[in-house]
Amino acid sequence: MNLFTAFINNYFIMLPSNLEDVKTAWAIDHLDVIEKLRTDSEGGLSSAESARRLNIAGPNKIESGKKISPLVILINQFVSPFVLLLAIAAGLSFFFKEWLDGIAIIVVIVINAVVGFLMEFQAERSMDALRKLTTVPARVMRNGKLVEVPSEDLVPGDILFVEGGDMITADARLIKTSQLQTDESALTGESLPVEKNITSLPSDIQLAERTNMLYKGTFVAKGNGYAVVVNTGMSTELGSIAKMVQQAKQAATPLEKKIQSFSKKLIWITVALVIIVFIAGVLNGHELVAMLETSIALAVAAIPEGLPIVATLALAFGMLRMARHHVIVKKLSSVETLGGTNVICTDKTGTLTQNKIQTSFIQVNSSASRIDVDIPNISIRWHDDESITGHEAFEHLLRVAALCNTASYQYENNIEKESGDPLEVGLLKMVYASGKSVEEYRHQFTKADEIPFSSETKVMATLHLNSDQNYYIAAKGAVEELLAHCTSVLEGNDIIPFTEEKKKQWLMSAENRAQSGLRMLAFAFRNTNEKEKDLLHHLTLAGVIGFIDPLRPEISAAIEECKSAGIKVVMITGDHPATAKNIAQQLGLANQDDEVIHGRSMKPYKDLSEEDKNEWLKASVFARVNPGQKLDLVTLFQEKKMVVGMTGDGVNDAPALKKADIGIAMGLRGTQVAQEVADMILKDDAFSSIVLAIKQGRTIFDNIRKFVIFLLSCNLSELLIIATASIMNLHFQLFPLQILFINLVTDVLPALALGVTKSAPHIMQRRPYSSNIAIIDKKRWTAIFVYSAIISITTISAVLSSHEWLHSAERWNSELCNNILFYTLIFSQILHVFNMSFEKGVSFFKTEIFRNKYVWIAVAACILLTMFSYWIIPVRKVLVVTMYSWLDWAIVITASFISLILIQLSKKMNWMI
Numbered sequence: 001m002n003l004f005t006a007f008i009n010n011y012f013i014m015l016p017s018n019l020e021d022v023k024t025a026w027a028i029d030h031l032d033v034i035e036k037l038r039t040d041s042e043g044g045l046s047s048a049e050s051a052r053r054l055n056i057a058g059p060n061k062i063e064s065g066k067k068i069s070p071l072v073i074l075i076n077q078f079v080s081p082f083v084l085l086l087a088i089a090a091g092l093s094f095f096f097k098e099w100l101d102g103i104a105i106i107v108v109i110v111i112n113a114v115v116g117f118l119m120e121f122q123a124e125r126s127m128d129a130l131r132k133l134t135t136v137p138a139r140v141m142r143n144g145k146l147v148e149v150p151s152e153d154l155v156p157g158d159i160l161f162v163e164g165g166d167m168i169t170a171d172a173r174l175i176k177t178s179q180l181q182t183d184e185s186a187l188t189g190e191s192l193p194v195e196k197n198i199t200s201l202p203s204d205i206q207l208a209e210r211t212n213m214l215y216k217g218t219f220v221a222k223g224n225g226y227a228v229v230v231n232t233g234m235s236t237e238l239g240s241i242a243k244m245v246q247q248a249k250q251a252a253t254p255l256e257k258k259i260q261s262f263s264k265k266l267i268w269i270t271v272a273l274v275i276i277v278f279i280a281g282v283l284n285g286h287e288l289v290a291m292l293e294t295s296i297a298l299a300v301a302a303i304p305e306g307l308p309i310v311a312t313l314a315l316a317f318g319m320l321r322m323a324r325h326h327v328i329v330k331k332l333s334s335v336e337t338l339g340g341t342n343v344i345c346t347d348k349t350g351t352l353t354q355n356k357i358q359t360s361f362i363q364v365n366s367s368a369s370r371i372d373v374d375i376p377n378i379s380i381r382w383h384d385d386e387s388i389t390g391h392e393a394f395e396h397l398l399r400v401a402a403l404c405n406t407a408s409y410q411y412e413n414n415i416e417k418e419s420g421d422p423l424e425v426g427l428l429k430m431v432y433a434s435g436k437s438v439e440e441y442r443h444q445f446t447k448a449d450e451i452p453f454s455s456e457t458k459v460m461a462t463l464h465l466n467s468d469q470n471y472y473i474a475a476k477g478a479v480e481e482l483l484a485h486c487t488s489v490l491e492g493n494d495i496i497p498f499t500e501e502k503k504k505q506w507l508m509s510a511e512n513r514a515q516s517g518l519r520m521l522a523f524a525f526r527n528t529n530e531k532e533k534d535l536l537h538h539l540t541l542a543g544v545i546g547f548i549d550p551l552r553p554e555i556s557a558a559i560e561e562c563k564s565a566g567i568k569v570v571m572i573t574g575d576h577p578a579t580a581k582n583i584a585q586q587l588g589l590a591n592q593d594d595e596v597i598h599g600r601s602m603k604p605y606k607d608l609s610e611e612d613k614n615e616w617l618k619a620s621v622f623a624r625v626n627p628g629q630k631l632d633l634v635t636l637f638q639e640k641k642m643v644v645g646m647t648g649d650g651v652n653d654a655p656a657l658k659k660a661d662i663g664i665a666m667g668l669r670g671t672q673v674a675q676e677v678a679d680m681i682l683k684d685d686a687f688s689s690i691v692l693a694i695k696q697g698r699t700i701f702d703n704i705r706k707f708v709i710f711l712l713s714c715n716l717s718e719l720l721i722i723a724t725a726s727i728m729n730l731h732f733q734l735f736p737l738q739i740l741f742i743n744l745v746t747d748v749l750p751a752l753a754l755g756v757t758k759s760a761p762h763i764m765q766r767r768p769y770s771s772n773i774a775i776i777d778k779k780r781w782t783a784i785f786v787y788s789a790i791i792s793i794t795t796i797s798a799v800l801s802s803h804e805w806l807h808s809a810e811r812w813n814s815e816l817c818n819n820i821l822f823y824t825l826i827f828s829q830i831l832h833v834f835n836m837s838f839e840k841g842v843s844f845f846k847t848e849i850f851r852n853k854y855v856w857i858a859v860a861a862c863i864l865l866t867m868f869s870y871w872i873i874p875v876r877k878v879l880v881v882t883m884y885s886w887l888d889w890a891i892v893i894t895a896s897f898i899s900l901i902l903i904q905l906s907k908k909m910n911w912m913i
């Protein structure tokens with residue numbers, strides 16, 4: 001090949017034609033695929049080349065369904081019964097040559113559309129921002145190094161590395177596998193994991209049988225492997241059936257549905273009332289046209305058009321607020337489920353503990369010692385028996401710790417670099433501190449096979465080949481599990497058979513240590529000259545190591561908070577019962593005489609008697625539990641009508657996470673699969689974040705209730721005033737434009753501020769909400785009626801009393817009366833926002849509403865806008881406002897405060913919520 005062709009080949013390959021060559025990559029030898037895609041199986045692509053290919057192939061993502069454009073959002077604002085009613089009102093005004101009214105109504109339509117647009121646009125943007133937080137990374141070889149890149153940057157030719165729990169983010173041809181199994185149910189419907197290898201296959205084989213390929217959208221159930229990416233984005237199999245996954249517009253959440261159906265009911269009630277007012281008005285001799293306009297404006301005023309979107313906005317805001325506290329909630333509906341959660345099933349390691357696992361105890365032969373690992377001084381401090389370092393078993397312990405281990409650890413220039421399972425990192429630190437080199441061990445004993453650790457087997461084993469061409473099996477795992485595979489023990493320099501008695505002694509001493517909170521792990525080995533498949537038999541025990549994992553300091557308080565909030569906390573761990581109990585006791589989760597339920601004694605769900613179920617329901621610690629049993633626990637709690645939050649991190653936790661009402665995955669140590677199926681991701685893995693999210697969920701539900709009550713009582717007070725004036729044939733009435741002004745100016749801003757109120761002081765001392773709770777129950781309906789009655793009575797009384805006491809009959813004209821009515825109603829409604837705290841025993845000045853700065857901003861803005869209506873002449877004309885005296889203003893203000901005081905009194909006397 002001359003230089004020119006090499007240059008052309010390397011730099012001007014047209015990607016599409018190359019991709020055509022590997023269209024049936026499963027039928028082509030993996031080395032040929034690598035060559036055709038001009039990549040390197042060891043080093044991968046260079047950054048420059050991957051950038052170039054990304055330019056040609058485009059980002060690796062499935063185009064999501066129709067994205068709602070801002071224009072569509074804007075147009076949608078004009079397509080509603082609300083606007084239709086207003087348009088009719090404007091039409092009527094123009095028809096009767098009421099130009100000012102007509103224009104004012106058009107202005108109202110536009111303002112309303114803009115507010116609606118801004119709110120909906122903001123909600124969409126919040127959702128977008130949240131979606132971005134949950135994108136999946138991929139690990140690829142770039143410039144000869146394994147690096148993590150956003151999966152959107154994958155290109156054909158990238159060498160991808162995947163392992164248990166990873167989502168597969170592109171279609172790729174396997175080039176190297178180690179016990180790799182994938183779950184392709186998302187693509188093929190087949191729920192059993194598929195074994196993968198690199199053998200070429202016939203070209204006409206079905207997708208489900210292409211065992212040498214990885215497909216985007218599926219995930220790795222077990223093992224690991226390298227593969228060369230052949231297709232990305234819409235060119236993948238998933239892309240070609242993209243309709244299946246195109247994100248449908250998120251379905252309305254139960255809360256939004258409740259609000260929608262409730263708004264519909266309200267429309268009918270309003271229509272009925274409007275008809276009554278209309279007929280009464282006409283019967284009382286009012287002009288037909290005036291009554292028609294009043295009725296339409298009234299209908300518009302009373303219909304809580306903004307409710308559904310304000311609910312969505314409150315939910316979306318809540319999600320963003322949680323994101324700031326490291327909690328990613330993936331679905332709007334989860335926010336409300338959180339508010340109702342009454343049992344949290346949590347794992348222990350990393351959630352309740354810090355997951356900073358340190359070795360703190362070693363036992364070989366009959367010698368045992370507590371230890372401290374001192375990294376900077378590269379030394380191990382022996383508290384009890386330093387002679388352990390001289391035992392041959394100790395050397396095996398170190399070797400197994402270094403070899404049967406997939407983590408990495410480096411200490412350079414006082415900086416620690418670590419990755420992988422914290423327990424394994426803890427082991428590498430111990431090896432480092434003992435003065436040995438992990439690299440040297442790994443170099444001397446190259447890895448030939450591996451049985452990865454799984455929560456089911458609770459053991460891990462690796463097979464290594466040394467320079468003498470002999471094999472060495474290294475195994476570690478839960479003490480009772482690994483001991484079951486050991487037939488001998490290393491004592492002194494001799495391997496002696498394991499008697500039952502000896503085994504019992506080892507188990508007993510490990511259990512004693514576990515009772516003091518140590519996590520115990522056994523270490524075993526075997527020399528062999530054959531490359532065996534089954535590694536776990538006839539092992540020789542080298543010794544055990546105990547680990548400590550400090551508790552997270554904030555957990556005890558969070559658990560206390562759960563208790564007072566009526567939330568049951570259950571610890572479900574894979575660890576030893578004694579260790580679990582010790583930790584549960586330290587956290588205040590269990591008492592000395594509480595029973596820990598052992599996974600081994602848990603019957604399958606279908607065989608459970610009522611008695612067994614009760615025992616499970618009573619317990620708060622479950623140990624040595626496998627992921628299947630987690631699913632059973634969720635089933636039981638749900639059968640008892642409890643709303644369950646369940647944490648999980650592994651692939652096998654996925655079913656339980658899916659089934660739980662709130663599946664909670666761990667951001668730091670969770671697998672991608674767990675994060676994919678979960679409803680919520682804890683970026684910091686901390687239990688206290690779950691409690692925080694529950695608190696937020698409750699707060700959001702509370703806030704939605706607050707603004708629904710506020711808006712409805714304001715609207716109803718307007719309805720009552722107009723109806724009273726009409727039915728009693730009073731000589732003053734509210735004008736349509738005044739009603740619109742009140743609804744647009746004085747109702748919306750405080751309602752929005754209510755939507756972002758912080759938690760009420762005792763929110764975590766209430767019982768959880770039941771899942772079928774109504775937003776507005778009987779108690780709240782009564783409150784709405786009473787509040788609006790108080791507001792309308794004080795408002796009408798203000799007008800009547802001003803006539804009685806302050807004005808001579810000549811000055812008493814209907815315009816002035818109307819103005820007093822109008823402004824008293826405005827100020828009463830503005831002040832009414834302070835009635836929206838429903839917690840008993842909290843002083844008025846300490847409520848969450850009084851302390852909400854947005855409420856104060858809204859109140860100030862409303863007052864200012866109201867004063868503009870008085871000062872600016874054209875607006876004053878539209879609203880039919882006249883100038884009047886300070887005395888009249890005094891009446892307005894006094895009456896508004898009287899309405900506030902009366903409502904506060906009714907609350908203080910416990911007549912109202």
Ligand code: ATP
Nearest residue numbers: 347348349453455458460476477478573574575576
């Ligand atoms: P939790 O479920 O609360 O996170 P856990 O981390 O102890 O608890 P698992 O990860 O399922 O639960 O571990 C179960 C047991 O398996 C542990 O108690 C330990 O004895 C053993 N074990 C844990 N990690 C490893 C590992 N990397 N290699 C070998 N054995 C392990």
